Amino acid sequence: MTGCSESTQNMEIVMHEFIGNRDDVLAVVVSGDITDEDLASMMDRVNDALARHETVHVYVEAHEFKGIQISHLPDYVKDAFPMVRKLRRFGRVAVVTDEPWVRIATRLESALLPGISYRVFDSRKRDDALAWVQEAPRT
Secondary structure (H helix, E strand, O other), X not given: OOOEEEOOOOOOEEEEEEOOOOOOEEEEEEEEEEOHHHHHHHHHHHXXXXXXXXXXXXXXEEEEEEEEOHHHHHHHHHHHHXXXXXXXXXXXXXXXXXXXXXXXXXXXXXXXXXXXXXXXXXXXXXXXXXXXXXXXXXX
């Protein structure tokens, strides 16, 4: 597992784990609050994948995910803004969660970014989600 941080305010352990996968697939499991260190690590992975591949796919598994620490939201927006120019390079995005608010947020994001193929899966369909995001492109 990579990427682990501890919040000193409430002493809650917060983690994200990158799942070993194909080089063009960024696969991560998130839980708790996403910190600025977590975001930096995720953005580094995305940028590395984009440097090596024309198209990158994303798999996100969210368990007890609370969100992004609001104090770090401006930093996240600042770091994510350059990605707008690279949106066409994202292929499939699979989100695995049983949390209704994450499912709704993913569908909203999908509507705002119609060029990216999003699918939401419940946790029982985890293997299906991973298989879908790893599908070879159709020629």
